[in-house]
Amino acid sequence: MLAMISVIVVLLLVFIAMVLIWRQIMTGQVTHATTHLRELSQDYLKRHEELKDRQSEGDKRYQDQIESAKAEGERLRAKLLEEAEAARVRLVAEGKAESERLVNQALAARDVMQQEMDATMSHRAVAQARQLVQEILPAPMRQIMQAQWVEELMEGLKALPKLETAEPVKEVRVASAFALTAAQRQRLQAGLEALVGHPVTLQETVEESLLAGLMLTAGHLVLDGTLTSKLEQAARSLHAS
Numbered sequence: 001m002l003a004m005i006s007v008i009v010v011l012l013l014v015f016i017a018m019v020l021i022w023r024q025i026m027t028g029q030v031t032h033a034t035t036h037l038r039e040l041s042q043d044y045l046k047r048h049e050e051l052k053d054r055q056s057e058g059d060k061r062y063q064d065q066i067e068s069a070k071a072e073g074e075r076l077r078a079k080l081l082e083e084a085e086a087a088r089v090r091l092v093a094e095g096k097a098e099s100e101r102l103v104n105q106a107l108a109a110r111d112v113m114q115q116e117m118d119a120t121m122s123h124r125a126v127a128q129a130r131q132l133v134q135e136i137l138p139a140p141m142r143q144i145m146q147a148q149w150v151e152e153l154m155e156g157l158k159a160l161p162k163l164e165t166a167e168p169v170k171e172v173r174v175a176s177a178f179a180l181t182a183a184q185r186q187r188l189q190a191g192l193e194a195l196v197g198h199p200v201t202l203q204e205t206v207e208e209s210l211l212a213g214l215m216l217t218a219g220h221l222v223l224d225g226t227l228t229s230k231l232e233q234a235a236r237s238l239h240a241s
Helices: 002-118 123-136 139-159 182-196 227-240
Strands: 171-176 201-206 213-218 221-226
Touching (some): 139 182, 139 213, 139 221, 182 201, 221 227
Parallel strands (some): 171 201
Antiparallel strands (some): 171 213, 213 221
8 A cells, every 4th residue: 555655656746747847848938939939020020121111212212213304304395495495596587687688689689770771761671671680580589579569558558648539449459470468468458448448359460570569550549569660660761861
């Protein structure tokens, strides 16, 4: 009986020792697992912060690139506007210079024609002068002359008193060396309507033999502002003298 109790006590002690050992083992494992989990958590937090930093850095680089692109776009836009303005100014200056050159050439050619007309005393001389004009002054130059004379004619219409006729003038015949532009036609019609005091209809014809300028016939009023007329007047003046 005593031996059995001793065995039981020994077994009980062994059991208690095993329980203590097992508990110590489990405690160590739990502690190790807890430490490992803590390390994993810290590593996760660290990686999370690194990812946030990288994202912030990427966002900053993206924003910097956007701002740089905007600045470059504005710079290019300003440069293009500056170049366009410079080109416009240059073209306007060139156009003005070319126009003045053509006008000067036309005036010089007109002076040459006037010198030729001083020695002309017959209809044949007028015809020769007209031919000379066509040779010296090409159509573009004569168009410039016509544009100047049309402007002078329109200014002259403003100075005329209101036209009084027995019957209302409804139609004005316009003979022109070159076709009128829409703006010239509109201004001419407005000037004629102001002259007669009511709307009129323009009957236009293009007569190249007039060389430059135009001739208006409104009732008994005839306004001849053509280069051919000027040649004929010069010839008559020379013949009379």
